């Protein structure tokens with residue numbers, strides 16, 4: 001049975017093979033969430049990016065998938081997180097071999113990417129809104145004959 005070493009807590013957990021890391025942590029009273037994320041998360045569906053753990057020794061974890069990477073960076077198109085390469089989502093890891101993890105890794109906002117996203121959102125709002133208004137006005141004029 002694979003063993004998960006929790007570096008910060010100084011504990012080890014023995015889990016069945018292919019056990020979900022998030023579920024194993026929660027089952028043993030260790031929350032992968034910080035603060036309000038304990039209540040505001042996607043319940044292990046890989047969408048919110050809040051169940052982050054730092055994989056110190058990751059032989060027991062499959063490679064990261066594109067969806068996991070996107071969730072880690074932030075699916076909300078208005079901001080982006082700066083995430084170290086060894087940070088993963090606990091809910092996306094099925095433990096197949098021994099591994100060591102650190103809970104509560106430090107994540108920062110990627111201000112450069114956030115600025116780009118905000119700029120794009122602003123452009124889409126201004127021009128998309130104008131396009132919709134002009135199209136609606138045109139359709140109204142055609143429909144009413146004015």
Ligand code: FES
Pocket residue numbers: 041042043044045046047048049050051071089090091092
């Ligand atoms: S619980 Fe939401 S991404 Fe893991």
